[in-house]
Amino acid sequence: MKINVLFVCLGNICRSPMAEAVFRKKVSSARLSDQIQMDSAGTGHWHIGKPPHEGTRSILKKKAVSYEGIIARQISTDDFKNFTYIISMDEANISEVEKLQKGKTDTLYAGKLLDFHPEFSGGDVPDPYLTGNFEEVYDMVDLSCTNLLAWIRRRESV
Structure with a gap:
């Protein structure tokens, strides 16, 4: 069984693609790429089709x-059928995800x-x-992704 993880932020050019890339590296290092897949999406449509923000890439x-x-896309209702775990970057993203989910x-x-x-x-x-503090955000994302992967491994026995 594939485990699918979706990271969600507002525009899908800074935080969620950063989390996707970091998590992908951790999953690959753990040799779990055949079992765990990941993607990212935004709640907004402004950046669809664009690569990650220059600060994220840097x-x-x-x-x-x-x-x-990694190319920006908008979250869709199909994502709720295709992803085991949906991980948002902030409370506003969770609210938007819940509106789309509709049970x-x-x-x-x-x-x-x-x-x-x-x-x-x-x-x-x-x-x-908004803040320009990509280094601080990276550090938060990196440690959180380490712990997320450990949590998924325990939960899913992988």
Whole structure:
């Protein structure tokens, strides 16, 4: 059984593609790419078809994390059938996800990425599109993705 993880932010050019790329590297390093797949999407439509933001690309390159193949798209109702876990970057994203969900889902878990961070649990990942602080966001995403993968491995016995 494939485990599918979708990361969601507002425009799908900063936080969620960063999380997708970081998580993909962690899954690959754990040799679980055949069992765990990931993608990212935005709640908004403004950046559909665009690559990640320059700041996201820059920090990922600096950290030797590939963002190859990541192109912005908007979340759709089909995502609730196709993804086991939907991980949002902030409370506003969760609200938008819940509006789309309308009770029709195969998703086992929907929550925030920082729920997996020991220091910032329950908080929102700040939007570096607004703050410019891609390094801080990367550090939050990186540790949260480590813990998310460990949680999924325990939950799914992989």
